[in-house]
Amino acid sequence: MAGPPTATRAPTRGRRDPRGELRRAELLEAAIHLIGDQGLDAVTHRAVAAAAGVPAASTSYYFRSKDELIDEALRTLAEREIERLRERRVALGAGAADLEATTAALTDWIEEQLTPAGRVAMLAQYQLQLEAARRPEARDILAAWKEGTDDLAETAMRALGATDVETSGILLVCAIDGLRLRLMASGHAPLRGTELRAVVHALLVGLVGEPAAKR
Numbered sequence: 001m002a003g004p005p006t007a008t009r010a011p012t013r014g015r016r017d018p019r020g021e022l023r024r025a026e027l028l029e030a031a032i033h034l035i036g037d038q039g040l041d042a043v044t045h046r047a048v049a050a051a052a053g054v055p056a057a058s059t060s061y062y063f064r065s066k067d068e069l070i071d072e073a074l075r076t077l078a079e080r081e082i083e084r085l086r087e088r089r090v091a092l093g094a095g096a097a098d099l100e101a102t103t104a105a106l107t108d109w110i111e112e113q114l115t116p117a118g119r120v121a122m123l124a125q126y127q128l129q130l131e132a133a134r135r136p137e138a139r140d141i142l143a144a145w146k147e148g149t150d151d152l153a154e155t156a157m158r159a160l161g162a163t164d165v166e167t168s169g170i171l172l173v174c175a176i177d178g179l180r181l182r183l184m185a186s187g188h189a190p191l192r193g194t195e196l197r198a199v200v201h202a203l204l205v206g207l208v209g210e211p212a213a214k215r
Helices: 018-038 045-052 058-062 066-094 099-113 116-132 136-159 165-185 193-208
Strands: none
Touching: 018 045, 018 058, 018 066, 018 116, 045 058, 045 066, 066 099, 066 116, 066 136, 099 116, 099 136, 099 165, 099 193, 116 136, 116 165, 136 165, 136 193, 165 193
């Protein structure tokens, strides 16, 4: 499978020495947390500088505009999450044809995203999806993230012997998206541990069928 698409980056501003790269990374991390905590509207040059604990002029020194700052923050987050998806994909591939192992791996992945750090990344992803409806630059970033997620789902479906890997992978992604939103944003009691695992197990069985030995 080909690697994920990469969006064209604008030439970066500011110092390119180690100290400058560190300051730039601090600003991007602050922007990511603002996006995850408060949404895209909270991202301004001044707010990001304040969140990073640096002089107000620092953000405009490294980023020409708010859109560039948002794009770079989301791209940084996407690259980080894509690498985590690749790690999960390897783990799923190693558990070929094992329903219990796949259930456990996907359950762990969902629970990881419900931690404080995971919630920031997940909320920022949803913000990116909304932003992609407005600007082509954001669509390029989302395309790489989406391909990583689809690849993980298709790996799980292929390992379990699904007849239509692509369709079942899409359904798995949509189901997990809905489950994550339910757990994160609704008034429903959060599912954890064995309860969440039972839901994921039922989902996988519904998509590929219970193995013959289990029937």
